Amino acid sequence: MKDWVKIAESRTGIDLEMDKALLWEQAEIRAVVLNQKVSAYDLGNWELYVHVEDEVEARTLVVK
Template sequence: MEGWKLIGQSRTGIDLEMQKALLWERAEIRAVVMNKKLSAYDLGNWELYVHQDDEEEALNILKA
């Protein structure tokens, strides 16, 4: 995904969906949650991405 930065990972993805909603609610930052797990073996993670222009602001929001 060109221009998008990984800012979070999770085993379940539920927390990332909450973070995605928070980013939109606080600053209208668009975020994408992607399932990168191999379901047959339960390996891998869910990942949260934001556009590179919003990366710094998104990280500051999530740290607060």
């Protein structure tokens, strides 16, 4: 994912979906939530990505 940066990760992903909606509602920042889990073993995390141009503003809105 060229020009995209990970700003958060989670075990469930539900909170990241809420953060994604917050980013759009507050600042019209597009975000993507990716499931990086290996389902057979429940290993890995969900990850929230934003475009590199929006990273600073997104990090101020999504405080972890």
